Amino acid sequence: MRQWRRLAFVALMLLSMLLTACGGSNAQATIVLKIADYSPEQKAFHEAVAAEYHRLHPDVTIQWQSTAQAQYLQSLPLSFQSHQAPDIFFYKSQLSPELSMSFLLKQGWIRQLDPTGNPDQSFLSRWSSDMFQEGINKHNGQVYGFPFTDNVIWGPGFMFYNKSLFQQAGLDPANPPTTWSQFTSACQAIKAKTGKYCLGVSLKGTDLQRMWYPIAGSIMTDQFFDYKTGTFDLNNPQLLQAFSFIQSLYQKGLVAPGVNDKTFSRQQLASGQVAIYFDGTWLPSTLTQLGFSESQYGIAAPPSPDNGPRGAEAILNTQNVYWVSSQTQHANQAWQFLQWMTDPTGFFAKNYLKDGFGTLAFADNKSLITDPAMKTMEQIAASGLRVNYPEPLLKCPDLAKSQAYSKAAGTQPNGEWQTMVDAIVKNTPLKPGADKLVTQRQKTFLDTLQQEAASGLKVSQSCFAFSNWNYNENYTGGY
Template sequence: MNLHRRGTTAMITMALASLLVAACGTSPDGSRSGGGGSQTTLQIWDFSAEQVKFHKDVAAQFNKEHPNIKVEWRSITQADYMKTLPLAFQSNQAPDMFYWNATGLAQLMDQKWIRPLSPDGTVPADFTKRWPDGSFLEGINMQDGKTYGFPFSENLYWGSGYMFLNKEVFQQAGLDVNNPPKTWTDLKNACAQIKSKTKAECIAAPTKGVDMQRIWFGLISSVSTDEFFDFKTGKFDLTEPSQVKTFGFIQELKKAGYLAPGTNDKNFSRQQFAANQAGIFFDGTWMPSVWASQGFSSDKYVVAPRVDPDEGRTGAAGRGYDDNKYWVSSQTKNADAAWTFIQWMTDPDGYFVQQYYKNAFGTLSYVDNQKMVSDPALKQIMKIGGAPGYRVQLPVPLLKCPDIAKSKAYVNAMARNPEGEWEAMSEALVSGQSLATTGAAIVKQRQAALEEELKKEAAAGLKVSMDCYTFPDWEYTKDYTSDMYKG
């Protein structure tokens, strides 16, 4: 996301400023309004619109158990959130805790947005044992021995790359929803039948900005890697043959009229699917709760694996260590209250967890998901995601080169035109050009930035190089295991 975008109109700026004042709830002297003497007000921000009621219930229950702490949990639309949160930090009005997964630990620390989870920076063993071994790593959620983050969503089932089929549309088209398309050709054949026999669109595929990731991740993950960087070759890969071929297939679908027309965002496309106006939608683990909030229950659709190229699956979705999503703000004056809430929130048997699963919001990293998940759609997602080779552990440069924890080269390379890949895709989809052509500039820019910065850091004494980012022995369909790292 571009956190430094300029040229915002005065009207938008004023609206965001008003939102900040309303959200921050400060008293005339600038202190947090606690609403009652010694009561501390803990402000948490995110952009999960479908979880508003859940968060309200969570806040009420936490306050019941901790009367001296009042939680104000606010959700802002995602597009506004990506602008509002940086503005809040710039104006020294940031919340006490916030949700953020657009960048990782290194950039958050560089921006001075975060502080350790606990007041003194250390966390007890009875906290970290809630997670699988290896969940807390220097450079991922720890820095200089202090813990800054914790894995929230688990990384086997959670993520994009699932195909949702609308039962009513499939029935109208004379298709068997329990025999879903398995290959690219199957998908085109199903679309042809939906287009000829129903009034519905075949695929509700948002193509507006980053929302294009829905269909992109639903296809590319079966071809190579769902990252814009290939850890096998050590190169930004948008213009590589596998990526170009996959995007070419999306262009084929569009040309044939199998993608819903218009440049739509994810919300429009989701509603289109839920209104039986489209037969197929590609997205992630979070969708059962999104559709439930729209009154579209899981008995009205089926979850299927993503489709593979006709020649068979040659790639997999990646599993990483980047599921640290809730952070404590560097501007908080309520570090003790934040730490109390985090421990309560991550209690595997606590209220937050029980209600999270009751509402089918997804899968958590500190919980036995096989035991807790009851929603049939989520159960199917777990069955699909847990199949061997559907998601694989990505190589981690940090585990190969510990000094990567101090490097800013990759973060800075990704910060160059953050939405560049999606802009290249949008241009190619509109113009009909090859992705190899529209994506060339962003790939060249990122690769040069990464290599040049690594050379500077190495000259300054860090043990880093392009070798840290290159794993030639990795196969896209297999986990890169700990024994494969060279010491």
């Protein structure tokens, strides 16, 4: 009798499974769309995005996976090698961001955004027409990428300061220093009257960029390549002057000691161990997580040289960062999601801005921003913090096939940061190391251009040189 009961139970289970497979139940099969990036601090936001999209599209489940950057950059190539790549993924070349698409095409990792290759105007009109450029996010006339992050407000270049320490030092938090000499004087007052270090500077890995970009940009450029002359530029006299200013703050004992990373330096600012820290648009959300409220800190433009030339940070078309995988089995669903995600006034845009993660290239940031810190940074950016730089690729389209710049920059890829950190730690002049690095880079650059030109590519150093342009002006010279 027990044996018959067991057989009956098994038969019922098989029948249930068969009915489910044939659609005999109310369960609805869903497509799983996998998205990968390295923004773990946005985990809760991504979960909210996934839930909202599934509510609107019950047939699609979003799995958004965010890991630490170092881990992500190691795992992404392996996912393609094992044919387990995500459907949509984040990628931005560290050497030549504007050539991210060229690299990804060469790897065979991406396909067109729209399965047809030609998104309609309702999608493209979310950006200005000059944001879709052949060789940057278009290939053979078809669209592969789109600008995600705004490139005017978003980025490094802001001075964050602890209002309480300013007040204790007798400084007016409403009037932070605007010149290099004022900055040094304010730092000396802070050190003398509070006993705290004035400045936190991150030196670990490439973290010095948070201090370097705004100071170098204030006198010349935040780029390690000079678009006026078509040369690598760490040994340029103006950049050597920017470095000397930073080094002088160390020599006066105004900088917190140690080769610290950005996490440690940010905690120093939030805990009142240092009064000033330079960072980017992304910092307010991090400070909130550290319990340092917007009422406790101020944000200002970086100080500029007292006399002499002025520069600006670069606006480049380098924010094409989300791509559709060539391995996706759900190209239509991926395209539908990206259209929904980039709705200028949609759920994603409103909540991304509300949560203070940055600014978006496809949204009306000025009207949607509600965070006071973000509004302040929008005002600073509007005052000329960044300017439109020339784009060599538009001058010489064959540069999309060139390896000259990436090969030169890829030799000792973090060489500029290593050279500057060594000079700071050892308290030695920057010029000898900068000369050596620039000579090496420039030789590789010119040799490769010459080889490519001999093979038939229309490329030369002149493609990278815009002699009539000034560092603190929007480039309008045409191509």
